Amino acid sequence: MIELSQAFATAIARHTAYLDHKKFDLWLDGFHDESSYDVTTKYNLESGFPAGLIHCQTKGQLRDRILSIARVNVYPPQSYRHILSASMTGDRRSEIITPFVCYLIFPNSDTILFASGEYIDVWVDDADCRLGFRITERTVVLDSDRIDTALAIPL
Amino acid sequence: MIELSQAFATAIARHTAYLDHKKFDLWLDGFHDESSYDVTTKYNLESGFPAGLIHCQTKGQLRDRILSIARVNVYPPQSYRHILSASMTGDRRSEIITPFVCYLIFPNSDTILFASGEYIDVWVDDADCRLGFRITERTVVLDSDRIDTALAIPL
Amino acid sequence: MIELSQAFATAIARHTAYLDHKKFDLWLDGFHDESSYDVTTKYNLESGFPAGLIHCQTKGQLRDRILSIARVNVYPPQSYRHILSASMTGDRRSEIITPFVCYLIFPNSDTILFASGEYIDVWVDDADCRLGFRITERTVVLDSDRIDTALAIPL
Numbered sequence: 001m002i003e004l005s006q007a008f009a010t011a012i013a014r015h016t017a018y019l020d021h022k023k024f025d026l027w028l029d030g031f032h033d034e035s036s037y038d039v040t041t042k043y044n045l046e047s048g049f050p051a052g053l054i055h056c057q058t059k060g061q062l063r064d065r066i067l068s069i070a071r072v073n074v075y076p077p078q079s080y081r082h083i084l085s086a087s088m089t090g091d092r093r094s095e096i097i098t099p100f101v102c103y104l105i106f107p108n109s110d111t112i113l114f115a116s117g118e119y120i121d122v123w124v125d126d127a128d129c130r131l132g133f134r135i136t137e138r139t140v141v142l143d144s145d146r147i148d149t150a151l152a153i154p155l
Numbered sequence: 156m157i158e159l160s161q162a163f164a165t166a167i168a169r170h171t172a173y174l175d176h177k178k179f180d181l182w183l184d185g186f187h188d189e190s191s192y193d194v195t196t197k198y199n200l201e202s203g204f205p206a207g208l209i210h211c212q213t214k215g216q217l218r219d220r221i222l223s224i225a226r227v228n229v230y231p232p233q234s235y236r237h238i239l240s241a242s243m244t245g246d247r248r249s250e251i252i253t254p255f256v257c258y259l260i261f262p263n264s265d266t267i268l269f270a271s272g273e274y275i276d277v278w279v280d281d282a283d284c285r286l287g288f289r290i291t292e293r294t295v296v297l298d299s300d301r302i303d304t305a306l307a308i309p310l
Numbered sequence: 311m312i313e314l315s316q317a318f319a320t321a322i323a324r325h326t327a328y329l330d331h332k333k334f335d336l337w338l339d340g341f342h343d344e345s346s347y348d349v350t351t352k353y354n355l356e357s358g359f360p361a362g363l364i365h366c367q368t369k370g371q372l373r374d375r376i377l378s379i380a381r382v383n384v385y386p387p388q389s390y391r392h393i394l395s396a397s398m399t400g401d402r403r404s405e406i407i408t409p410f411v412c413y414l415i416f417p418n419s420d421t422i423l424f425a426s427g428e429y430i431d432v433w434v435d436d437a438d439c440r441l442g443f444r445i446t447e448r449t450v451v452l453d454s455d456r457i458d459t460a461l462a463i464p465l
Contacts, residue, residue, distance in 0.1 A: 009161075083238055086168035089165070099168075099175070101236070113258070113268075144262060145263055
């Protein structure tokens, strides 16, 4: 079980930076071979509805999604800027919750707030990953129901 | 006196998340029986003016305020999303300062930046609280004088 | 070489707060006598272009810039609010990267998102500074090319 530590704070910071720098291979490497990745909304989660936006049951599905972004990158100049708040442990074993906001950067236009919410993750120690940890389960819970469903890059 | 530690970072993260999840009883439990809670602006504070927005001299006053929100919740679908920056110690003994921004989430409309500022807190160790710490004094110093005075949920 | 630690997180939090509180002397004291300070954009950095917005090769140049702000402060009521995400180590020795957003506060008007990006810093231990550390090199990499070139206060 992961203890919240400076090492963990650095790991999630680095993992998130891979997305902001579009280093999708490194981001993907932060997931365990047996891992799920879901994006849902707070309303859906509290209502017991299944994840509506993205639902990857395996790392293979997540990889396919990432590869399709890399190949058909229709919005190449856009990028994300995530800001993480302090993490806390959740109710389940090894569960770690990290509030975040994500801005969408358009190089020659105004930056917009793209999404806010929480990462509800299960992280495990994994010395084979350069982060020192890997995710076995990530649920991205968005605060608002108003989200751009294009959602080209994963959150 | 509190040392800034991972345990403290987790405690303030969790305490703030209670507000974002509208778990007002748990949020209130993070305050010591003898505690004050004020919301003011940077301009008021620097001018030596008394706190103008919220002024609770006792935990009982804060509890009354919270209960009135729970009973007369005129804007039930709204919620907050706080993002905390790293904390630092202040000039006074046991004083801890935490910059924050707070977004207001409307489920079916755009998220807005509601407030930014600093928590100037006095926290003490308290093993009886599940956070491990309790607040004896909180002053919320808002950066802007332009704040929605309705301020239904405490910051 | 700096290890990421709670002491460092507190140091960068405090150093950044000096800017938000316009304590420019204390902010400047966080720089080593032999230090550089640059503000550039992600696009410029990735294209190998020299820093375009601010380029101070010495602490003296940075001091001159700060003094000129203090003397010719044309926008006195404005202030910043920085929110820092968790720091991570960079590829170079003693390099520390800290994502941030910076809001511009107008006391009687709406707060705006002023800039987002990363501090790419080299920090060294320095017991003579009240932060416990000093910067020998800071590159502020802005996400967007759209930045107010007035940039009165350094980021």
